[in-house]
Amino acid sequence: xxxxxxxxxxxxxxxxxxxxxxxxxxxxxxxxxxxxxxxxxxxxxxxxxxxxxxxxxxxxxxxxxxxxxxxxxxxxxxxxxxxxxxxxxxxxxxxxxxxxxxxxxxxxxxxxxxxxxxxxxxxxxxxxxxxxxxxxxx
Amino acid sequence: xxxxxxxxxxxxxxxxxxxxxxxxxxxxxxxxxxxxxxxxxxxxxxxxxxxxxxxxxxxxxxxxxxxxxxxxxxxxxxxxxxxxxxxxxxxxxxxxxxxxxxxxxxxxxxxxxxxxxxxxxxxxxxxxxxxxxxxxxx
Amino acid sequence: xxxxxxxxxxxxxxxxxxxxxxxxxxxxxxxxxxxxxxxxxxxxxxxxxxxxxxxxxxxxxxxxxxxxxxxxxxxxxxxxxxxxxxxxxxxxxxxxxxxxxxxxxxxxxxxxxxxxxxxxxxxxxxxxxxxxxxxxxx
Numbered sequence: 001x002x003x004x005x006x007x008x009x010x011x012x013x014x015x016x017x018x019x020x021x022x023x024x025x026x027x028x029x030x031x032x033x034x035x036x037x038x039x040x041x042x043x044x045x046x047x048x049x050x051x052x053x054x055x056x057x058x059x060x061x062x063x064x065x066x067x068x069x070x071x072x073x074x075x076x077x078x079x080x081x082x083x084x085x086x087x088x089x090x091x092x093x094x095x096x097x098x099x100x101x102x103x104x105x106x107x108x109x110x111x112x113x114x115x116x117x118x119x120x121x122x123x124x125x126x127x128x129x130x131x132x133x134x135x136x137x138x
Numbered sequence: 139x140x141x142x143x144x145x146x147x148x149x150x151x152x153x154x155x156x157x158x159x160x161x162x163x164x165x166x167x168x169x170x171x172x173x174x175x176x177x178x179x180x181x182x183x184x185x186x187x188x189x190x191x192x193x194x195x196x197x198x199x200x201x202x203x204x205x206x207x208x209x210x211x212x213x214x215x216x217x218x219x220x221x222x223x224x225x226x227x228x229x230x231x232x233x234x235x236x237x238x239x240x241x242x243x244x245x246x247x248x249x250x251x252x253x254x255x256x257x258x259x260x261x262x263x264x265x266x267x268x269x270x271x272x273x274x275x276x
Numbered sequence: 277x278x279x280x281x282x283x284x285x286x287x288x289x290x291x292x293x294x295x296x297x298x299x300x301x302x303x304x305x306x307x308x309x310x311x312x313x314x315x316x317x318x319x320x321x322x323x324x325x326x327x328x329x330x331x332x333x334x335x336x337x338x339x340x341x342x343x344x345x346x347x348x349x350x351x352x353x354x355x356x357x358x359x360x361x362x363x364x365x366x367x368x369x370x371x372x373x374x375x376x377x378x379x380x381x382x383x384x385x386x387x388x389x390x391x392x393x394x395x396x397x398x399x400x401x402x403x404x405x406x407x408x409x410x411x412x413x414x
Contacts, residue, residue, distance in 0.1 A: 002414055004310050004379065006386075034142050036176055036272055038312055040379050042388030044328040050236045052182040052228055057217040061225050062232060064214050069207075069345075076340050079333040087337050090328055094338060098326045098391075099377045101237045103142065103178050103270040110144075110270060112180030115236075132379045132386060134312055136274060136412060138140055172280050174314055174410055188374045190320040190366055195355040199363050200370060202352050207345075239375045241280065241316050241408045248282075248408060250318030253374075274412060276278055 003030045003135040008128050011046070011121035014085070016059045019048075019117045019131065020109075026133055027109055035137015037109050039117060040099045042130040045089035046121050047096040053116030066092050072124070089122035096120060104137050141168045141273040146266050149184070149259035152223070154197050157186075157255045157269065158247075164271055165247055173275015175247050177255060178237045180268040183227035184259050185234040191254030204230050210262070227260035234258060242275050279306040279411040284404050287322070287397035290361070292335045295324075295393045295407065296385075302409055303385055311413015313385050315393060316375045318406040321365035322397050323372040329392030342368050348400070365398035372396060380413050 005026055009017055019039065027037055041048055052058040070091040073084035080087065100117065102109045111117070119129060143164055147155055157177065165175055179186055190196040208229040211222035218225065238255065240247045249255070257267060281302055285293055295315065303313055317324055328334040346367040349360035356363065376393065378385045387393070395405060 002311060004381065006381075034272075035140060036274065038377055038379065040377070040386075042386065042391065044326065044388065044390050049232050050182065051232065055217055055219075058225065058228055061215045061217050062229065065208065065229050068214060070341065076344060077337045079331055079337050081331075087334065090334055091338065091341050094325050094327065095233055095371055097235075097373075101176055101178070101239060101377060103176070103272045105142065105144075105270070110178075110180065112182065112268065114182050115180065130388065132381070134310075134379045136312065172410075173278060174412065187370050188320065189370065193355055193357075196363065196366055199353045199355050200367065203346065203367050206352060233371055235373075239314055239316070239377060241314070241410050243280065243282075243408070248316075248318065250320065250406065252320050253318065 001032055001138055006130060006132045008130055009119050010128050012126045014121055014124050016118040016120050019119055023117055023133055024109055027104055027135060028107055030135050032104055032135050032137040033107055035104045037102045037104050038099060038134045040132045044093055045123050046129050047093045047098060048100050049096050049118050049120055050115045051118050052114050054114055085124045092122045139170055139276055144268060144270045146268055147257050148266050150264045152259055152262050154256040154258050157257055161255055161271055162247055165242055165273060166245055168273050170242050170273050170275040171245055173242045175240045175242050176237060176272045178270045182231055183261050184267050185231040185236060186238050187234050187256050187258055188253045189256050190252050192252055223262045230260045277308055277414055282406060282408045284406055285395050286404050288402045290397055290400050292394040292396050295395055299393055299409055300385055303380055303411060304383055306411050308380050308411050308413040309383055311380045313378045313380050314375060314410045316408045320369055321399050322405050323369040323374060324376050325372050325394050325396055326391045327394050328390050330390055361400045368398045
């Protein structure tokens with residue numbers, strides 16, 4: 001069985017947007033007992049991650065880490081025409097994930113206790129981000 | 139055809155634990171000629187990687203690289219309550235993989251000559267890590 | 277339905293090699309309306325990425341970023357026997373992707389407007405790199 005849906009997430013600038021509930025609802029409604037759930041973001045300056053979902057400080061620290069690693073306006077970068085945050089956004093995307101596959105067991109994404117699914121907006125301004133979820137299994 | 143199994147790996151603290159043989163045995167027994175093998179770790183402070191399997195110095199150097207990039211006790215991090223190695227473990231996980239998909243050809247994971255499948259424990263103490271392998275194909 | 281193909285890319289040393297057209301042709305010929313396309317590189321010193329495909333400066337800047345993060349001949353690395361660029365190549369591979377999954381919709385990889393599929397050669401000399409594409413869907 002294969003199920004696929006596309007939806008849009010409106011971000012409010014740099015930061016994370018949790019998708020766990022939205023993805024779990026789609027998986028629950030699909031009636032797939034076992035298989036795989038694939039989440040994909042159709043962009044090159046926003047990405048996906050599975051991240052600790054209990055303490056928001058973890059995501060704050062990940063932002064601080066990325067800001068140190070590839071700071072906005074870094075003179076290393078020639079690609080500055082779309083703003084000082086654009087090339088760092090591409091770097092952050094390449095270092096994280098555009099797609100995530102998660103096992104489906106017992107009609108749910110079998111996430112670990114502390115795993116949440118996050119869309120990570122890397123641009124400083126808000127954007128509309130397209131996400132596609134594809135389920136395969138039986 | 140779909141086959142799925144979950145097992146536990148007991149780690150001895152930071153470092154790599156090879157899963158190649160365990161995964162190949164499961165693929166070999168499944169009777170899938172061609173398809174995909176997906177390996178997933180249900181945690182946010184341990185990850186997976188495909189890495190050079192010939193010279194252990196490569197994995198030693200990857201540890202040294204990560205320790206330089208996100209050192210334990212880094213004052214950048216506010217999330218320190220679970221120990222100085224916890225936030226660096228989340229960073230290392232986000233920069234590597236929680237899931238790996240590998241093509242199955244001729245009833246085996248079609249790994250390159252030098253590719254091994256590794257679980258990478260990022261905490262300094264040992265943990266029990268759950269891994270799920272999902273096979274799809276025919 | 278499952279379709280699988282393996283081909284070789286001859287690289288000219290460090291840099292990117294676009295695979296988008298080759299992958300889209302295979303997907304188009306397969307007759308799969310909806311599903312997933314998985315691209316895999318069978319090596320540990322070359323990787324895959326989805327990257328902005330409009331301005332080549334983005335890929336130039338990604339090279340500069342990686343060269344700063346893990347410079348050739350970095351004294352941190354003990355694994356130097358295969359050349360000063362070998363261990364940095366393993367680091368770059370682990371930080372990016374060995375496999376990419378992309379949704380198939382309407383008989384095409386549903387890439388975003390600016391997403392291109394790139395093989396990224398991390399060694400300074402050219403190599404022959406094996407790539408496997410696996411399609412699943414209906």
